[in-house]
Amino acid sequence: MTSPGSTFLERSAVSPAGDSLGGFGSLLHAEWTKFRTVRSWVVGMVLAAVVLIALGVLLGSANRSTYSAGPGTEEIIGHPYVPIGPGGEAVTDSFQFVHQQLDGDGSITARIAELTGGRLASGPQGPAGPPPVDEQLPTGNATPWAKAGLIMKADAAQGSAYVAIMVTGEHGVRMQDNFTGDIAGPAVGDPQWLRLTRTGDSVTGSVSSDGTEWATVGVVEPGLPADVLAGMLVAAPFQETVTQQFGGGGTVTGGPTIATATVDSLALQGDWIGPWNGETVGEDLDSERLAGIVGFREAAGTFTVVGAGDIAPVAGGSGTPIERALVGGFAALTIVAVLGVLFITTEYRRGMVRTTFTASPQRGRVLAAKVIVIGGVTFVVGVIAVAITVPISTRLLEANGNFVYPISLATELRLIVGTALVMALSAVLALAIGTILRRSAMAIAVVVVLVVLPYILATAAVLPAGPSEWLLRITPAAAFSVQQTPLAYPQVDGAYLPAFGFYPLGPFAGLLVLCAYAAVALGIAWVLLRRRDV
Amino acid sequence: MESTIEVSGLHKRFGSTTALDGMTFTVSPGVITGFVGPNGAGKSTTMRVILGLDTADTGDALIGGSRYRELRQPLRQVGALLDAAALQPARTGRNHLLWLAHSQGLGGSRVDAVLGMCGLQPAAKRKAGGYSLGMRQRLGIAAAMLGDPAVLMLDEPFNGLDPEGIVWMRGFLRDLAAEGRAVLISSHLMSELQDTAGHLVVVGRGRVVADTTVAELVETASGDRVSVRTGARTEAMAALADVGATVATTDRDTITVTGLPADRVAALLGAAQVPFSAVSAHRATLEEAYMELTRDAVEFRGDHSEQVR
Numbered sequence: 157m158t159s160p161g162s163t164f165l166e167r168s169a170v171s172p173a174g175d176s177l178g179g180f181g182s183l184l185h186a187e188w189t190k191f192r193t194v195r196s197w198v199v200g201m202v203l204a205a206v207v208l209i210a211l212g213v214l215l216g217s218a219n220r221s222t223y224s225a226g227p228g229t230e231e232i233i234g235h236p237y238v239p240i241g242p243g244g245e246a247v248t249d250s251f252q253f254v255h256q257q258l259d260g261d262g263s264i265t266a267r268i269a270e271l272t273g274g275r276l277a278s279g280p281q282g283p284a285g286p287p288p289v290d291e292q293l294p295t296g297n298a299t300p301w302a303k304a305g306l307i308m309k310a311d312a313a314q315g316s317a318y319v320a321i322m323v324t325g326e327h328g329v330r331m332q333d334n335f336t337g338d339i340a341g342p343a344v345g346d347p348q349w350l351r352l353t354r355t356g357d358s359v360t361g362s363v364s365s366d367g368t369e370w371a372t373v374g375v376v377e378p379g380l381p382a383d384v385l386a387g388m389l390v391a392a393p394f395q396e397t398v399t400q401q402f403g404g405g406g407t408v409t410g411g412p413t414i415a416t417a418t419v420d421s422l423a424l425q426g427d428w429i430g431p432w433n434g435e436t437v438g439e440d441l442d443s444e445r446l447a448g449i450v451g452f453r454e455a456a457g458t459f460t461v462v463g464a465g466d467i468a469p470v471a472g473g474s475g476t477p478i479e480r481a482l483v484g485g486f487a488a489l490t491i492v493a494v495l496g497v498l499f500i501t502t503e504y505r506r507g508m509v510r511t512t513f514t515a516s517p518q519r520g521r522v523l524a525a526k527v528i529v530i531g532g533v534t535f536v537v538g539v540i541a542v543a544i545t546v547p548i549s550t551r552l553l554e555a556n557g558n559f560v561y562p563i564s565l566a567t568e569l570r571l572i573v574g575t576a577l578v579m580a581l582s583a584v585l586a587l588a589i590g591t592i593l594r595r596s597a598m599a600i601a602v603v604v605v606l607v608v609l610p611y612i613l614a615t616a617a618v619l620p621a622g623p624s625e626w627l628l629r630i631t632p633a634a635a636f637s638v639q640q641t642p643l644a645y646p647q648v649d650g651a652y653l654p655a656f657g658f659y660p661l662g663p664f665a666g667l668l669v670l671c672a673y674a675a676v677a678l679g680i681a682w683v684l685l686r687r688r689d690v
Numbered sequence: 691m692e693s694t695i696e697v698s699g700l701h702k703r704f705g706s707t708t709a710l711d712g713m714t715f716t717v718s719p720g721v722i723t724g725f726v727g728p729n730g731a732g733k734s735t736t737m738r739v740i741l742g743l744d745t746a747d748t749g750d751a752l753i754g755g756s757r758y759r760e761l762r763q764p765l766r767q768v769g770a771l772l773d774a775a776a777l778q779p780a781r782t783g784r785n786h787l788l789w790l791a792h793s794q795g796l797g798g799s800r801v802d803a804v805l806g807m808c809g810l811q812p813a814a815k816r817k818a819g820g821y822s823l824g825m826r827q828r829l830g831i832a833a834a835m836l837g838d839p840a841v842l843m844l845d846e847p848f849n850g851l852d853p854e855g856i857v858w859m860r861g862f863l864r865d866l867a868a869e870g871r872a873v874l875i876s877s878h879l880m881s882e883l884q885d886t887a888g889h890l891v892v893v894g895r896g897r898v899v900a901d902t903t904v905a906e907l908v909e910t911a912s913g914d915r916v917s918v919r920t921g922a923r924t925e926a927m928a929a930l931a932d933v934g935a936t937v938a939t940t941d942r943d944t945i946t947v948t949g950l951p952a953d954r955v956a957a958l959l960g961a962a963q964v965p966f967s968a969v970s971a972h973r974a975t976l977e978e979a980y981m982e983l984t985r986d987a988v989e990f991r992g993d994h995s996e997q998v999r
Contacts, residue, residue, distance in 0.1 A: 179763065182793055185792040186789045186790070186792040187789075189788050189789035193781045193789065194781055195780060502778055506775065506776050508776045510741075510743050513742070514743065514764065515765050515790055515793040515794065516793055517742045517758055517759040689743060689744035690744075
């Protein structure tokens with residue numbers, strides 16, 4: 157650069173200091189300088205991170221879980237034992253297990269003659285004590301996911317590896333393994349013959365309607381040890397009914413159910429070590445209530461097995477999904493959205509936008525530079541804040557006795573990057589809306605109505621499930637699905653509702669909805685910028 | 691790049707209002723061109739069109755032969771001050787210049803140089819929101835000087851300046867023009883430009899009503915009028931009217947003569963033995979010339995062929 161005193165005609169023209177991006181690098185540099193030189197904006201960004209972290213810490217410290225192991229025992233900080241499956245996820249592993257030991261290869265075949273079940277009649281009645289077990293057993297149709305079938309399991313401990321083939325109340329024949337694996341079998345008529353065949357590491361499940369013509373349902377490698385417990389399983393999951401009222405909350409009603417299976421034509425091949433042993437897997441089922449009811453009887457090769465509980469992944473309810481620690485993300489998002497709006501509207505308010513477009517007449521590039529700066533800064537701040545919040549909050553929650561659903565590293569990364577992306581994309585959407593409207597208050601109001609309001613309406617159980625799910629499909633709030641860590645399993649009936657943290661769209665589909673909103677808003681902003689006088 | 695601004699045939703309407711109505715003029719290097727006209731005459735709109743901020747319905751505005759939007763790093767070619775209040779008040783003066791510098795691939799050392807040039811060094815680290823109007827004008831000039839441009843375009847640069855500031859601004863602009871830059875400064879007060887501008891573009895109602903030098907404009911406005919101070923008004927008028935001059939009474943002891951040079955008036959009055967105390971050639975001020983021109987622009991509105999030159 158020349159010194160101020162030089163005569164401009166005496167020197168050669170100012171050397172054009174271009175950059176490799178055709179001047180775009182300079183533009184980015186300028187927008188970054190603009191952002192970092194307004195102290196309230198920088199403070200706002202830091203505040204967004206602090207709010208996110210602080211609310212996560214608050215949630216972790218304020219939620220205390222206590223339980224007592226049984227009547228008369230002292231309440232302690234902690235939670236009932238939650239088994240963890242071979243895949244690392246929380247599982248339910250409580251069922252009636254009638255088993256022998258099978259060493260090495262072998263097979264088991266049986267016919268499920270009948271499966272009945274339902275809600276357990278309420279409590280022991282009459283002065284003469286409880287009625288006979290047979291009279292207590294419900295004889296209606298088994299509940300939809302009541303299970304009766306054959307199983308090979310590493311041991312009787314909860315959470316151990318297994319593979320099973322079963323008849324269900326309403327979902328036909330299924331072959332399931334290690335809690336999350338689920339293969340639907342072909343539709344065959346009643347009665348249903350089932351078979352599990354172990355060859356080395358792999359186990360084949362087959363189904364037949366007559367015991368002679370067999371169809372393979374699936375072949376899986378569940379990682380069983382050489383010696384396994386194998387035999388019959390009966391389970392009947394806890395049944396839940398959710399009712400939601402317009403404008404205020406919802407209630408979950410339900411209760412334990414049981415199932416009764418009649419099994420015959422049992423045939424074993426291989427090195428089996430008897431006798432048949434009935435075991436209730438899962439101590440939580442071994443309550444006084446069920447003690448006299450669940451179990452098995454054998455008469456002339458026909459087994460009657462009564463069971464309750466479930467052998468399946470946990471789909472919410474018994475623990476804390478870690479994304480709840482990110483409640484502050486919502487306040488943080490509001491802050492960054494306001495910053496996104498102000499990043500452009502303050503320029504319009506003061507007329508500074510004329511200086512900006514005089515310095516950089518290609519207005520589309522100015523918009524692009526602003527998007528990168530506000531989106532990039534928000535993303536980095538979001539990643540840092542969430543990456544700090546998740547482990548601290550997890551540790552605090554666990555120290556306070558809460559069960560936090562274990563998540564894989566990939567899920568944790570998705571939670572961190574995804575939440576930061578939701579914040580960044582919201583800031584970009586806000587910037588685009590601010591560019592379109594040119595007025596701070598109006599633009600902030602529009603962003604709140606688009607992103608924040610649907611989220612509150614849908615997840616705070618203000619609206620019933622149906623409208624809530626639609627809001628979370630068609631508004632930018634759909635993107636919060638990227639935070640959902642518990643999975644909605646098709647093979648488990650659950651209250652998969654927004655109010656309980658379940659989103660109608662998958663994590664990336666939800667994020668795409670927000671992307672689409674941001675892209676459309678940017679498109680409109682770009683067209684208007686080019687057309688309008690400033 | 692040639693340091694010129696060429697504006698030709700700009701038309702622009704805002705709804706039913708005609709803002710520019712065939713605006714045409716050229717700004718040459720090495721001279722300060724004053725861009726004057728009453729408020730609403732189209733000065734600011736013209737400047738915004740030149741800078742590519744507003745789009746004209748028809749017509750062209752070129753800087754050194756190029757449209758503004760085609761310029762790469764335009765601040766290195768054109769420095770502009772449109773509105774000194776167009777600032778983010780929370781940003782310091784230096785940081786305001788810094789982002790502008792960064793947008794042109796320039797660094798902090800150039801920012802410090804222009805701050806010094808405009809006498810803003812002491813206030814550089816204060817928030818611009820607390821600047822007086824005069825300081826904001828200086829900051830605006832500093833911003834315009836960042837790219838050391840060959841063309842400068844300043845809208846009302848004297849606004850809010852104290853007398854010392856006005857003197858500084860005049861000297862500064864004269865130096866810039868002397869370096870061979872093209873300098874266009876707009877004002878709605880001719881008096882501000884009287885001692886500054888070498889060339890004048892006078893506008894009214896969206897078009898140019900005069901495009902001339904200051905000397906020519908004053909001469910045209912003065913005409914060949916002569917003021918005579920005399921106690922014998924009637925006799926003087928009779929003597930001068932006899933030779934065909936137009937004579938008007940200005941006040942009780944002054945008459946204005948048109949059509950005769952001053953020495954001839956004095957000779958005629960002497961020959962007719964009419965006593966007089968003073969005969970002087972009337973000299974219009976720039977302000978008067980301007981008032982006359984813009985009044986014409988109003989009077990002749992609707993008559994587009996009328997062009998006062």
